[in-house]
Amino acid sequence: MTNSPSSNRQHTGQEQFLTILSREEALARFEAALFPRPLPTETRAVADTLGLALADDVVAPIDVPPFDRSNVDGFALRAADVADASQARPVRLALNTETIACGTVPRLPVLAGTATPIATGGPLPRGADAIIMVEHTHPAEAGVIEVRRGVAPGQFVSSAGSDMARGEVVLRAGTVIGSREIGMLAACGIAEVTVARKPRVAILSTGDELVQPGEPLPPAGIYDANGPIVSAAVTENGGEAHFLGAFPDDEAKLEQAMRDALAAHDVLILSGGTSKGAGDVSHRIIGRLGKPGIIAHGVALKPGKPLCLAVCDGKPVIILPGFPTSAMFTFHDMVVPVLRRMAGLPPRVDAQVNARIPFRIPSELGRTEFVMVSLVQGQEGLAAYATGKGSGAITSFTQADGFIRIEALADHMPAGADVSVTLFTPQVRVPDLVVIGSHCTGLDLVMGELSRGGISVRSLAVGSLGGLAAAKRGECDLAPIHLFDPKTQSYNESFLSEGLELVPGWRRMQGLVFRPGDARFEGRGAEEAVRAALADPDCMMVNRNQGAGTRILIDQLLGPARPDGYWNQPRSHNAVAAAVAQQRADWGVTIAPVAHAAGLGFIPLTEEHYDFALVSERKQRPAVQAFVAALRSPEIHAALERAGFKPAV
Ligand code: AMP
Ligand code: MG
Secondary structure, eight states: OOOOTTSOOOOSSOOOOSOOBOHHHHHHHHHHHHOSOOOOEEEEEGGGOTTOBBSSOEEOSSOBSSSOEESSSEEEEOGGGGTTOOSSSOEEEEEOSOOBOTTOOOOSOOOTTEEEEEOTTOBOOTTOOEEEEGGGEEEOSTTEEEEOSOOOTTTTEEOTTSSBOTTOEEEOTTOBOOHHHHHHHHHTTOOEEEEEOOOEEEEEEEOTTEEOTTSOOOTTOEEOOHHHHHHHHHHHTTOEEEEEEEEOSOHHHHHHHHHHHHHHOSEEEEESOOSOOTTOOHHHHHTTTSSEEEEEEOBSEESOTTOEEEEETTEEEEEEOSSHHHHHHHIIIIIHHHHHHHTTOOOOOOOEEEEEOSSOEEOOTTSEEEEEEEEEEETTEEEEEEOOOOTTOSHHHHHOSEEEEEOTTOSEEOTTOEEEEEESSSSOOOOSEEEEEOOOHHHHHHHHHHHHTTOOEEEEEOHHHHHHHHHHTTOOSEEEEOOEETTTTEESGGGOOTTEEEEEEEEEEEEEEEOTTOTTTTTOOHHHHHHHHHHOTTOOBOOOOTTOHHHHHHHHHHTTOOOTTTTOOOSSHHHHHHHHHTTSOSBEEEEHHHHHHTTOEEEEEEEEEEEEEEEGGGTTSHHHHHHHHHHHSHHHHHHHHHTTOEEOO
16 A cells, blocks of 8 residues: 555656545554654753643642642731621730741741731741731830731631642643743742653655755755744644755665664654655655555645555654645644644644635635645635645735635635634734735835835735725725726726725836847837737747736737736736746736836837725724825835836825
8 A cells, every 4th residue: 555665666757645544544644653652761950841741640748838828918816706706895815925027937826816927928827717917906015016907717818738739740741841830830849840751853854955054055055944934833732843954866875864763863854855756855765764664655635645654663764845834734734733742742722813805716526635825814814825836835824814724525615715824923913904916026025115114014916906895895994906997098097996096106107028139029019019929929028917007008919819828827026027038938027117127028018007095994994094195205206216116195
């Protein structure tokens, strides 16, 4: 059943994942191969046990408090002496000639008709059975007090062992030690406890392309993100992380590194090299490291299909997929449960909230899919926008609030569906200002200004039409739009529905981009250039996504034509420029600042109005006011102009 590497399969080219297990099946097999086994334990000083799990029950070695003790400042007395005391018939008590402070051992008994001054925390003297507060007594002549109310036996006394009784189990095995537990152990005099030893986890990145942060990045180099993320996530989940560095895809060297790591650690976690592509070697080595070897290679997870789970002579060996986002999801979903169990910690509980999905999310049938989402507050609860940047994107992690799970049997999540979002943080953080719509680098200038002023901002790029829809649903404060209405020959205003008003933003020159020197475009006017492009069957375009204002412009230019490249529909101006610059396309439509930054040729088409549809109801909110003020400020105007935009007012 398992994908045994000892089979004499050919290792040339791209191997297939012969057996893809469901996540449940893979996890069950992995856990069955690892547990039960006794957890290694160690004895540590109590101060050094924060976050660790107790290995044994802790029994109180003494009574706490160790003696009967006063809870207040007052007088120790016999309750029976003052049972009948009242305003009309005060009882007089003679004071004994000692005062019991904390740490004082009483010498004199409290005989009938007497009382002893006692401080909070003082040990009760022999004969006394209650305390009266000093406020409830009246001084009489020297050495005498008057009591004008009755006192119940035991009043204001904590008796020995009332907090913890000697021999009582005060903390159960498995309890995770926090500051309160440490206080409890200290109170009964315990200086050392036995805890589950933190699993020692070796972390290794693999890939010829990897470079450690801080080093210069050579061409085709990639910074090693997995090493630091996995190390931190291991620490967060009770492991002792030892990052051993990034290793090239060299079978002999990697095998030596894996053997050394496994000898000195309880767990080995690698990342990369599991895709079964040419040059991916780590999974082939595992079979030689110990029995039973690979448990699952290929799990029906998205992202994360190439995950490889193995057990070598009792120790878990895991190869995470190379893409950092895939590595993190598989780590949290498949490795964290095992790691926490090895650390003696309870399963992780992540906070969940319910939210509505504004757009349909397609999903691959047969794989459990994780989709990261950003949350915004709508009128009827939270809305969860897919951050949708693909498994190679790392920012999707930092910009997302959490993720949703689309079950293996579903091929999509419909728009409007209610979903449960697993949060990355204990609470939802709803930003002060939410901007949803078309993205523009000019917007970053305004948002950056607000952010520096302490306002938490979020902008989600869903295109102009998506932004208007979000504004109508009350999910954002402002929707940046640039929509041309051919009927009125004007921008934006005619697209506003009731409850929305226009805040002028800036103007940006849109135009055709091409590589300088391309004779089909160089020196021509826009319409002529498009005609030349359409006339050449080898000329490849790059389009924009449905809903983008730029797309409407492109559709107008093309009319019914559908040239090669039409279906390449990226979501941003920068992607259009990159496609042309890298020769994946020959022309597209983008804005002047982006074209210039990419060193491309530019044929101006039309000045586009980039404005904001403001949700009128939200106009008075301080963050919205701050946004509008920033938009009008001379500093932002100057910054916009420097970046190639023209402020509208
Ligand atoms: P692999 O599984 O080795 O084929 O890697 C898949 C992708 O993940 C490639 O684009 C790698 O460059 C990338 N990758 C692998 N390891 C890392 C890492 N430690 N940090 C960042 N990216 C990585
Ligand atoms: Mg690799």
